[in-house]
Amino acid sequence: MAKKASKKQTVKKQGSFKKYILWFWGIIGAGLLFVALIFLLASWGVFGKLPTFEVLESPDTNLASEVISSDGKTLGKYYLDDNRTPVDFEELPDHLVNALIATEDERYYRHSGIDAWGTLRAVVFLGTRGGASTISQQLAKQLFTDKVSSNIGERIIQKIKEWIIAIRLEEQYTKEEIIAMYFNIYDFGNFADGIRSAARIYFGKEPHELEVDESAMLVGMFKNSSLYNPRRNPVGVTNRRNVVFEQMYKNDFINEVQLDTLKASELEIDYHPESHREGIATYFRMYLRDWLKDWTSDPKNFRPDGEKYNIYLDGLRIFTTIDSRMQQYAEEAVNEHMSRLQAEFFVQNTKERNKTAPFHDLTQAETDKLIENSMRRSERWRHMRDDLGKSSEEILASFKQERPMRIFSWKGEIDTVMTPLDSLRYYKHFLQTGMMSMDPQSGHVKAWVGGINYKHFQYDHVKQGRRQVGSTFKPFVYATAIDQLHLSPCDVLPDIYTCIEAHKYGNMEPWCPKNSNGKYSGEMITLKEALAKSVNTITARLMDKVGPQPVVNLIQRMGVESPVLPVPSIGLGTPDLSVYEMVGAFGTFANKGVYVKPVMITRIEDKNGTVLYESVPETRDVLSQEVAYTTVKLMEGVTQSGSGARLRGNYAKNQQIYKEIITGYPYEFTNPIAGKTGTTQNQSDGWFMGMVPNLVTGVWVGGEDRSIHFAGIRYGQGASMALPIWGVYMKKLYADEDLDVSKEAFEEPEEMTIRVDCDLPPEASQDSIQVDYNENLDIDF
Numbered sequence: 001m002a003k004k005a006s007k008k009q010t011v012k013k014q015g016s017f018k019k020y021i022l023w024f025w026g027i028i029g030a031g032l033l034f035v036a037l038i039f040l041l042a043s044w045g046v047f048g049k050l051p052t053f054e055v056l057e058s059p060d061t062n063l064a065s066e067v068i069s070s071d072g073k074t075l076g077k078y079y080l081d082d083n084r085t086p087v088d089f090e091e092l093p094d095h096l097v098n099a100l101i102a103t104e105d106e107r108y109y110r111h112s113g114i115d116a117w118g119t120l121r122a123v124v125f126l127g128t129r130g131g132a133s134t135i136s137q138q139l140a141k142q143l144f145t146d147k148v149s150s151n152i153g154e155r156i157i158q159k160i161k162e163w164i165i166a167i168r169l170e171e172q173y174t175k176e177e178i179i180a181m182y183f184n185i186y187d188f189g190n191f192a193d194g195i196r197s198a199a200r201i202y203f204g205k206e207p208h209e210l211e212v213d214e215s216a217m218l219v220g221m222f223k224n225s226s227l228y229n230p231r232r233n234p235v236g237v238t239n240r241r242n243v244v245f246e247q248m249y250k251n252d253f254i255n256e257v258q259l260d261t262l263k264a265s266e267l268e269i270d271y272h273p274e275s276h277r278e279g280i281a282t283y284f285r286m287y288l289r290d291w292l293k294d295w296t297s298d299p300k301n302f303r304p305d306g307e308k309y310n311i312y313l314d315g316l317r318i319f320t321t322i323d324s325r326m327q328q329y330a331e332e333a334v335n336e337h338m339s340r341l342q343a344e345f346f347v348q349n350t351k352e353r354n355k356t357a358p359f360h361d362l363t364q365a366e367t368d369k370l371i372e373n374s375m376r377r378s379e380r381w382r383h384m385r386d387d388l389g390k391s392s393e394e395i396l397a398s399f400k401q402e403r404p405m406r407i408f409s410w411k412g413e414i415d416t417v418m419t420p421l422d423s424l425r426y427y428k429h430f431l432q433t434g435m436m437s438m439d440p441q442s443g444h445v446k447a448w449v450g451g452i453n454y455k456h457f458q459y460d461h462v463k464q465g466r467r468q469v470g471s472t473f474k475p476f477v478y479a480t481a482i483d484q485l486h487l488s489p490c491d492v493l494p495d496i497y498t499c500i501e502a503h504k505y506g507n508m509e510p511w512c513p514k515n516s517n518g519k520y521s522g523e524m525i526t527l528k529e530a531l532a533k534s535v536n537t538i539t540a541r542l543m544d545k546v547g548p549q550p551v552v553n554l555i556q557r558m559g560v561e562s563p564v565l566p567v568p569s570i571g572l573g574t575p576d577l578s579v580y581e582m583v584g585a586f587g588t589f590a591n592k593g594v595y596v597k598p599v600m601i602t603r604i605e606d607k608n609g610t611v612l613y614e615s616v617p618e619t620r621d622v623l624s625q626e627v628a629y630t631t632v633k634l635m636e637g638v639t640q641s642g643s644g645a646r647l648r649g650n651y652a653k654n655q656q657i658y659k660e661i662i663t664g665y666p667y668e669f670t671n672p673i674a675g676k677t678g679t680t681q682n683q684s685d686g687w688f689m690g691m692v693p694n695l696v697t698g699v700w701v702g703g704e705d706r707s708i709h710f711a712g713i714r715y716g717q718g719a720s721m722a723l724p725i726w727g728v729y730m731k732k733l734y735a736d737e738d739l740d741v742s743k744e745a746f747e748e749p750e751e752m753t754i755r756v757d758c759d760l761p762p763e764a765s766q767d768s769i770q771v772d773y774n775e776n777l778d779i780d781f
Helices: 002-043 053-057 094-104 116-124 135-144 152-172 175-185 195-203 212-223 234-250 256-264 282-297 324-348 364-377 379-387 392-399 420-428 470-485 527-532 536-546 548-557 568-572 579-590 625-641 652-661 723-735
Strands: 065-068 074-078 317-320 403-407 414-418 432-438 445-449 492-494 524-526 594-596 601-605 611-614 619-621 674-679 685-692 695-702
Touching: 065 282, 074 282, 094 135, 094 175, 094 212, 094 234, 135 152, 135 175, 152 175, 175 195, 195 212, 212 234, 212 256, 234 256, 282 317, 282 445, 282 601, 324 432, 324 445, 324 723, 364 379, 364 420, 379 392, 392 420, 403 420, 414 420, 432 579, 432 723, 470 527, 470 536, 470 548, 470 568, 470 579, 470 625, 470 674, 470 685, 492 527, 492 536, 524 527, 527 536, 527 625, 536 548, 536 568, 548 568, 579 594, 579 625, 579 685, 579 695, 625 674, 625 685, 674 723, 685 723, 695 723
Parallel strands: 065 317
Antiparallel strands: 065 074, 317 601, 403 414, 432 445, 432 695, 492 524, 594 619, 601 611, 674 685, 685 695
């Protein structure tokens, strides 16, 4: 009986054990079925819509539009919140990819989106030995989870959806494409969205240029870019970077010696913040931004879905004609000369020397009115009036309240306390400039400097600004006369008092211009000498012979769109023109009489590389080759014996004077240069237009208002204000052997009937300069 009872108990125990086993597997099976059901329901969109394969093929990420130079450098970007420019996998260095895999997903190439072993490990060890999220899952989270839920149930659903999306991503993309997408989507902080921006902002490099330690630092930021920010937490970032090194060693990507060396290295960043207001070619980029807004508003340029392209979100690639090296040299030349010229301007405009500084020729009441007008035109005034609804009295009171501000100086920004009204007065003291450089054959704009500092002075003096051009207008008069009268540079005219009677050409009064020194030699002088010395009476006689209307017709065919009245006085440069217009017009002379409209963009591509726009040159025949070449030869005389001669050798007698007033002197150029200086009344504007066969450059310098100028001609003329920028710029270009800037002579047409090779006059004014403050120095008006 005892044996039977024992046997029954054993059978009962075995039955109970089997029942528990069945229950256990039943629960496991039910759990698996439940999970499968949850996955199935999630995949059907029961818990929220999942991205379609079409969306996965083109995930909706905001991409910055990139402005690219002709030599392949990024000049800047247009973006709102996401400063992101994508890279391809091939652009990523091996050590960057290895660092990511070693740190974030060691089994990346052995799973299909979900790492089952990693998930089991995370569950068993409660995440203490690494997380379960794969790179594909993290990418899914970045792309399609707007906000991580704090609710456990909702977060589980989010996690399941991320798993499903990760599997679909693996089906849709290669492993390499997923890694590239992951690097492109991540926000590294400090407006560094994606690996390209991060490499540029933290190290001033392209991704393929990153070193191992730099790659490790960036990969370390994937854990938390806010916490591991190298600018705020260098110690924490160094420790995190070293964890990445250890993971690379663990996964055999580096050896022990490399590990020890890398961990001992200092954390070094080369921070390059990216901003619309900073960097290279800022004025050009802002002009281009406005051009792009107009271009995207044209219905024929809309996206395939009928919407406008958004330059801040759609990742356009704008290929420009700007050469980053030439742009850099142009900006350096402007900074070198303008900082030096400004120092002298401050000296001359102390309250002791000029009670209405920086204004001249105005009463105190007139200067106060000018400041008031500037205040009412300011962005601050418009914002307070239009956006905040403030009254004029409230706004004026605000302008008189002191507040902390950061102001511009040539030695760097200054933190100070002043009223906005005083800041307006302060900024009026600064001389401004505009400079543009163009290839006359292609019309490609190579450099564009619209002012001295875009952050503080946003008005563009290349395209927006229009100022009187002074004697730089005279070549247009000479070219018209050569064309109509078949004149030669060797032909002579008398330098005598000359008048054009009233009403002859629309002038209400007789026009009787004086020479700059108020004297007339009474001698017969060649046209070449007359242009070189900028003799006003000769220009007046030529204007009388051809009339002003043909001159206006000529400049209009040369691309000048600003209104110019056909009156005799235009011959001495009274029209207000832009640097952009002047460079385009002078390019006609250098391009054998053919006008080519300046080109800034060669093509525009969308984010997929589809070409949306390609530039087509706009050209027109304006002058014969013979007339264009003859005018060029006339302007060569300006740099040989006229106001531009300081571009040449070092004149012993005046060496010290020139070194004091001319930045970069002596230049000692020996190659053919055609040019023309210009100075307007009261020294308000200084110009220089300089040409070699494959480059035309125009420079303007002056105050924000015409009453802001030098008191005398020593500094206040085109040869002192503007020409030095051209000289410094060209010296830099010629010193760069990678740039093909011509030193050759201008090509002479095969058939020339006009005589251009006449004896030049003695180098007239080089040894006549006196030290007296107001004495003429190869003066040009």
